[in-house]
Amino acid sequence: MNAPLIEGLYREGEPIADSAAPDVPIDRMWTQRQFDAKLVNPANRRKLDVIIVGTGLAGASAGATLGEAGYNVKSFCYQDSPRRAHSIAAQGGINAAKNYKGDGDSIYRLFYDTTKGGDYRSRESNTYRLAEVSADIIDQCVAQGVPFAREYGGLLDNRSFGGVQVSRTFYARGQTGQQLLIGAYQALERQIGAGTVKMYSRHEMLELIVIDDGAGPRARGIIARDMVTGEIETHLADAVVLASGGYGNVYFLSTNAMGCNVTASWRAHRKGAYFANPCYTQIHPTCIPVSGDHQSKLTLMSESLRNDGRIWVPKRIEDCEKDPREIPTEDRDYYLERLYPAFGNLVPRDIASRQAKNMCDEGRGVGPKVGDFRRGVYLDFRDAIERLGEDAVRNKYGNLFDMYKQITGEDPYQVPMRIYPAVHYTMGGLWVDYDLQSSIPGLFVTGEANFSDHGANRLGASALMQGLADGYFVLPNTIRNYLADGPYEPIDPTHPAVIEAQDSVESRIQMLLGISGERSVDSFHKELGHIMWEYCGMERTEEGLRKAIDLIRSLREEFWRNVRVLGSADTLNQSLEKAGRVADFLELGELMCIDALHRRESCGGHFRAESQTEDGEALRNDDEFLYVGGWEWGGEGESPVLHKETLSYKFIELKQRSYK
Amino acid sequence: MNLTLKIWRQSGPSDKGGMATYPIEGVSDDMSFLEMLDVLNEGLIAEGEEPVAFDSDCREGICGTCGVMINGEAHGPERTTTCQLHMRSFRDGDEIVIEPWRADAFPVIKDLVVDRGAFDRIIQSGGYISANTGSAPDAHATPVPKDQADRAFMAAECISCGACVAACPNGSASLFMGAKITHLGEFPQGQPERDARVQSMSAQHDAEGFGGCTNLGECTRACPKGIPLNVISQMNGDLLRSLRHGR
Amino acid sequence: MATSTISAGTRPRTSSIVLKTVMAVTGLIFLGFILAHMYGNLMIFGGEEQFNEYAHHLRTFGSPMLPEGGFLWVMRVTLLVSLVLHVASAVTLWRRAGSARTKGYYQRKGQWARFVKNSMRWGGVAIFIFVIFHLLHFTTHTINIGGSYDNPADRLVASFEQWWAVLIYLFAVVALGMHLLHGVWSAGMTLGLNTSLEAAERLRLAAILVASVVVVGFAAPPVAILLGLIP
């Protein structure tokens, strides 16, 4: 790589383009693509092997659909059952442009809201398609028996979500994710029973196999570790799909499940897949605050609480230790209502989060000190209880209040809740084209693991939509175009590329076990998380990011010298699993900081202190940064290479967001 | 607070295993039960002893991954999942006995981790509605009366944690199965396969080596989602109905 | 293409649920007999005459359609077949439950449920042994207590003037009551009668009612005789 080093951190490579989207008006694009994509004769499907890593909404739905179609599917997840993928935890709902309420919703409006919500950093064609297939998702799920909320008339109920003006969110109480995932899981189990899908649970993908059969490199399989026996297995296929979820756990504390990781994506990245917009992270404003050093994860409280709860902190720092009930109204600062009179407590996630942090940084945070810092603001239902009565509040939010009480031991009917922002979702991910194919032919990426549909910020209730859209409707149609040219040349399990992949996995495991240093894996993970949260969290600065990069580099160096992983490789070994994941986070974290550093604008979840308006609001820079940043692995110890995909907005007008 | 933990340690599926005792200090009220185990494990690692293996993922009570017997009760003294149990439910000086789910259909993999694959195989045998992708009619084509939809939802809340099996004196998975059969059986969409589903699933249940239910009701007491016993009765009724239909 | 739907592989003839159903149905047949039997026993309060008439009527019931004693035999065969099925199912389920958890817990709560489980099994066995004793006593007259009488009422009175005989019967009746306390609830569950939380309450009440009636109804005659309330 001869391109000059920029800022001492990265190089710039050739721009990239999405070559798969047909050049027709946006509302005909998907129909056209489905028509153009080559067909696979049913008799041939049995001869085509597809590996799917991940059984969340994106992976399970794809596995079920490809299995039904008759392909030979191998499905992987690290949990003990495919039904436990992290999609299960989603609470709020799933969007679809059904317009069942007759309130003026349409495909275009959903497309518009999603694009605007993403602060104009997503690809139009993908977002439009997402809106287009959204209605089919609901039909499919209902047919499977997903118990969505219904009205007394027997029809489906909707609510509005995340500050949009139409009611298009379908939900199943506070557990929409669980119900949707069970639907997809059952469809997957049906195919497992039918023999079209073979399930490998408690298997972790540790390497991607890329082989050049003369026609250029292609993804041809994976190396996975059986987490029970420790066996390193090679699985070969005609195509590989990654549906391995998001990487929010790089922050250690997040609303993600303990096992969420970047390993599958990162290994693919190291084999040539571009990683797009890694710095785009969504921070959710209403989570239960950290209570101490022992904390292992953060719990999300539904955003709907902001409809009736009022957010405040004491005006004076001295009051922060007081019982909140004893602070009179005139000594309270309802800061969101003060700063954003029009939207008040209902400002979008990124703004609510950032302002909470600002209050705590000023020293006006509340709750117990963690370290020497109070991280929390009040979410107070006193006025709502006065206005509506306790019973009405209980009816609306009872289960959330109970959950809060269970976790904190405090009764929110009596004392105000304490909330604080937490990392929740990662918009960045592996770069894919309109076909959801990554920059490695034969490697497809779906769901949260890809970057494609949410730009710099994700609107509530749209991740579930994307996962299922990708898995049920998009991927099965686009992957056939690739598979139609198969079956590809059979791969000998002793092919040098396979052996090399196996060896690298095995030697890495041996290395981790052999270091026998002083520090536990968790202690490294916590420290990394701390660095990421401080410098690459809600607000980022040039100086902070540079510092973070240095800190991460030295932490990584220490990790490979001083980590302590006990036990052996040939049994269930949870420390070893964690160690591998943290090792990859330590590389990803640096890339995230580099990406955040190079993007000198504020957009969506990415707020750069240097790029703000006079009154402290995010300032986007469309002239310089209207592109997707696709990062290529530069090689061990080398700088990454940036490939830009310029975004062009033909069907939507670019606007500055304002919530004043 | 300071506690004494008695934990089942078993190095692998074929190891005999046994109880081990660990004192632990400085546990705070705010910790979840699993965070307390995290703290124990950090201590064990520091001393060069292998940490205690236990399963967890979401840690918010929804994925169903976690679950151990705590002082002889599945998920411990409160009706919740192990990950949502907090240490304020215990007192300074308590001795806490921690064991894996015990059922021959759930073999122990290591320490507190068991293999619940049997649940997946029961679902495989018929715990679904056959609806191929893309073939679905409009969602509003079949209205579902709200009380039916609500009952289906109640049953669908099952998180497959396995506490019902662990608590049942007969090692029966009837509550888990009944929940699924009730969930799918309440919907019009679930009717065509209703007879075959209950037959196939109950045959698989027995083949996995779960015991028969004698309606003792421990399962529902242990269930973190409060799945009621009437789902078991529903399943029984459905099976009889299917036999009357002469399948 | 794999458009599979559920195919019920093995027909679940011996599935646990079917066995449970067999137990429930045979159990309810027993219950029917028990209630009738209890009603008959209570005739003793109407005096020796009435009781003897009842015992005789039992033999001529259904005549002339059935030969003398015919009804009795139909009933006996039904009871015997039921007993075989009931016990065979109980033993099979018992064995299955036993192998469902071969490694027990170090510490265990939920003692009540385990007590109920065990009392159903051992209580059933106790009832079985009692019935054999009871048949030898009242039906075949192999065992004589308090002297040998041909008149049913005399036999009864003579037997229960012995305190230890009353004790044996009371013990059996309590075992039966406990068996029914759980059994009626359980049979209702098995037959699909618990359809809601309210139905569950009703079923529990029905079980308590049946069990109490049976215990009181059976215990009354022997106790009354022992106390000399019946001449």
Ligand SMILES: Cc1cc2nc3c(=O)[nH]c(=O)nc-3n(C[C@H](O)[C@H](O)[C@H](O)COP(=O)(O)OP(=O)(O)OC[C@H]3O[C@@H](n4cnc5c(N)ncnc54)[C@H](O)[C@@H]3O)c2cc1C
């Ligand atoms: C608390 C919470 C609430 C949310 N609420 C909402 C909501 O209301 N609405 C909404 O639209 N979105 C919501 N989201 C976001 C949404 O749930 C996720 O973005 C989405 O479910 C991701 O689905 P997925 O299929 O891409 O990945 P996941 O569901 O995360 O699945 C990842 C899969 O990959 C597997 N995997 C990962 N790595 C490996 C590996 N190395 N080897 C093998 N297997 C691997 C895992 O086992 C798993 O099966 C919420 C998220 C959280 C955390």
Ligand code: HEM
């Ligand atoms: C204290 C209470 C009881 C009394 C006084 C009593 C009395 C009698 C008498 C007098 C007979 C003989 C009837 C006849 O052959 O003419 C009889 C028969 C019988 N009893 Fe009881 N009994 C009592 C309790 C029970 C119980 C608890 C059971 C069962 C669990 C039972 C089961 C039977 C059976 C099976 C027969 C035989 C019927 C037949 O086939 O002839 N009895 N009993």
Ligand code: HEM
């Ligand atoms: C050897 C004799 C017997 C044995 C071993 C036995 C055992 C059992 C067992 C194990 C059960 C299942 C309990 C449960 O579901 O929790 C049961 C149920 C029952 N038994 Fe018996 N029993 C015997 C005799 C009797 C007799 C004599 C009667 C009649 C009065 C009777 C009436 C019932 C009833 C009504 C049930 C409920 C059926 C059900 O569970 O669905 N049993 N018995």
Ligand code: SF4
């Ligand atoms: S029924 Fe309850 S206890 Fe059993 S698996 Fe489901 S949630 Fe767990």
Ligand code: F3S
């Ligand atoms: S405890 Fe067991 S016996 Fe039946 S009612 Fe529950 S499964």
Ligand code: FES
């Ligand atoms: S870890 Fe998910 S339910 Fe406890």
